[in-house]
Amino acid sequence: xxxxxxxxxxxxxxxxxxxxxxxxxxxxxxxxxxxxxxxxxxxxxxxxxxxxxxxxxxxxxxxxxxxxxxxxxxxxxxxxxxxxxxxxxxxxxxxxxxxxxxxxxxxxxxxxxxxxxxxxxxxxxxxxxxxxxxxxxxxxxxxxxxxxxxxxxxxxxxxxxxxxxxxxxxxxxxxxxxxxxxxxxxxxxxxxxxxxxxxxxxxxxxxxxxxxxxxxxxxxxxxxxxxxxxxxxxxxxxxxxxxxxxxxxxxxxxxxxxxxxxxxxxxxxxxxxxxxxxxxxxxxxxxxxxxxxxxxxxxxxxxxxxxxxxxxxxxxxxxxxxxxxxxxxxxxxxxxxxxxxxxxxxxxxxxxxxxxxxxxxxxxxxxxxxxxxxxxxxxxxxxxxxxxxxxxx
Numbered sequence: 318x319x320x321x322x323x324x325x326x327x328x329x330x331x332x333x334x335x336x337x338x339x340x341x342x343x344x345x346x347x348x349x350x351x352x353x354x355x356x357x358x359x360x361x362x363x364x365x366x367x368x369x370x371x372x373x374x375x376x377x378x379x380x381x382x383x384x385x386x387x388x389x390x391x392x393x394x395x396x397x398x399x400x401x402x403x404x405x406x407x408x409x410x411x412x413x414x415x416x417x418x419x420x421x422x423x424x425x426x427x428x429x430x431x432x433x434x435x436x437x438x439x440x441x442x443x444x445x446x447x448x449x450x451x452x453x454x455x456x457x458x459x460x461x462x463x464x465x466x467x468x469x470x471x472x473x474x475x476x477x478x479x480x481x482x483x484x485x486x487x488x489x490x491x492x493x494x495x496x497x498x499x500x501x502x503x504x505x506x507x508x509x510x511x512x513x514x515x516x517x518x519x520x521x522x523x524x525x526x527x528x529x530x531x532x533x534x535x536x537x538x539x540x541x542x543x544x545x546x547x548x549x550x551x552x553x554x555x556x557x558x559x560x561x562x563x564x565x566x567x568x569x570x571x572x573x574x575x576x577x578x579x580x581x582x583x584x585x586x587x588x589x590x591x592x593x594x595x596x597x598x599x600x601x602x603x604x605x606x607x608x609x610x611x612x613x614x615x616x617x618x619x620x621x622x623x624x625x626x627x628x629x630x631x632x633x634x635x636x637x638x639x640x641x642x643x644x645x646x647x648x649x650x651x652x653x654x655x656x657x658x659x660x661x662x663x664x665x666x667x668x669x670x671x672x673x674x675x676x677x678x679x680x681x682x683x684x685x686x687x688x689x690x691x692x693x694x695x696x697x698x699x700x701x702x703x704x705x706x707x708x709x710x
Contacts, residue, residue, distance in 0.1 A: 319507040321559035322571030327535065330575075331543030337531040340522070343501075344396035347631070348519060349491035351505035352401035352480065355523045356461045356469055358506070359384025362525060373650035381465050382649060385472055388523045390659050393666035400500060400631050401473055401480040403466060404487045408622070410562045410613055475641045477634035477667055481624070489513045489621035497626025502534070509560055511537050512552050512618040546578070552618045553611075554578045557587070562614035566591070567604040584611050636663040 327334055363371060363380040371380045392399050473480050483490035491503035492513035502517035503510050510518050520533040541551055557574035559565045569577070577587045588605060595602050638660050645651040 319560075320509050320512075320555045321565075322574075323508040323511070323555060323558055326558075326571060326575055327540055327544075331540055334536050334539035334543055336534045336536070338534060340391070340395045340397070340532055343519075343532070346396075346501040347398045347400065347499070348392075348502050348504050348522065349481075349494040349500040350399050350401050350523065351487045351491055351503070351507065351510070352469065353404040353461060353466075353487050354505050354507060355384070355388070355401070356381045356465060358523060359388075360461065360465075373648075377649070378465070379649050379651075381461070381469055382472055382645070383651075384523075385469050386476070386645070386651075386656075386659060388525075389473075389476065389478060390662050391526060392522070394662060396666075398633055399478060399504075400494070401469075401478065402487045402490045402494070403470065403480060403482050405482060405484040405622075408485060408562070408617055410610060410617065472644065475637045475644060476663060477636045479631045479633060481629060481631075484624060485622040486617075490623045491515065493621075493623040493626045494629065494631075497629075499626050499629060499631055509555060509618070511535065511540065512555050512560075513621055514548055549615075549619065550578055550582060552615055553584045553587075555618070556584060556611050556614050560614060560618075562617060563610050564606045566606070569603055584615075633667050635667060636660050 359381045363384045371383055373379055389399055470480055488505045488507050488510040492510055492515035494500045495503050495515040502519045503515040504519040504522040506520055514537055518535040521530045522532055524530050558571055581587045581590055591603050641660060645656050646653045
């Protein structure tokens with residue numbers, strides 16, 4: 318789900334923290350990608366003209382594999398070295414959010430089936446309208462299965478692209494890799510990645526090229542400085558806005574949440590303010606949940622369960638051509654000529670490694686003004702000592 322309204326707040330309060338750029342801008346960068354989020358996107362977006370997911374002759378879904386293969390190729394073509402990170406076991410605190418998603422998914426399945434019955438009796442424009450509504454609800458039923466995760470990992474292994482199994486949240490592990498310098502940035506659509514203090518968050522990196530959507534690079538340090546918040550205050554703001562780990566205070570929207578954290582500095586102080594100054598026995602303006610584990614949510618953001626980035630080695634290898642052909646073409650029904658073309662692109666992009674960026678070779682260090690002044694003074698003194706003065710006759 319991410320953080321509700323956070324992107325709007327940053328865009329409004331600190332627009333300079335968001336840089337919109339073409340994918341070519343990130344040439345030479347290594348990036349950790351939230352694989353679970355990407356697979357979900359692929360299953361929704363990569364579809365046939367009739368709106369149905371791509372399948373092979375056996376009826377097996379292949380949208381996730383198509384997305385992984387061709388979106389990764391696009392990154393490699395543009396000089397980016399991707400590493401994918403897969404979710405581990407979700408924290409217990411996320412159980413409530415997962416239950417809500419399941420309920421919404423089941424509701425969408427029911428509505429889609431009801432519309433299919435109506436579609437069978439409809440004609441013309443009404444039939445087309447119903448088809449679009451069915452497609453909308455079917456997209457809401459999408460869930461990445463364990464088998465699809467394993468197929469994606471197998472494909473990445475054959476392509477020579479590294480991946481990491483996170484012990485818990487994938488975006489937290491992506492941020493850890495970025496903080497340790499193993500990659501330049503974390504790539505995810507979930508804004509809560511900023512709570513784990515990745516140096517940079519890249520959004521829209523795995524979008525289709527046809528969308529012509531620029532990549533949004535968000536600088537976490539600039540966000541914190543622009544909002545004039547500590548990381549802890551920023552995390553508290555995100556919890557008030559709405560995260561995956563606990564409910565929000567009913568009646569408080571994004572504008573009010575931002576104002577409250579700026580004025581009171583922490584959730585504890587906000588709660589005290591609500592209980593002593595806002596809510597009365599006669600009227601409750603803002604309703605705090607009876608069970609509200611915000612302290613645990615805060616801990617999950619500030620001290621997430623991750624593998625130390627220094628203990629992870631990322632290695633990009635040449636693609637396994639014969640095995641890729643067998644898996645994608647023979648087993649999954651991909652067009653062999655397109656897969657062979659893709660393999661050549663992989664070989665070209667991964668053969669000698671990505672050319673380094675100029676900012677990786679040069680480091681400009683500003684000379685302190687006082688030191689420069691002292692050096693000039695010393696030079697003048699040395700010159701005057703060695704100077705011979707002639708007397709006039």
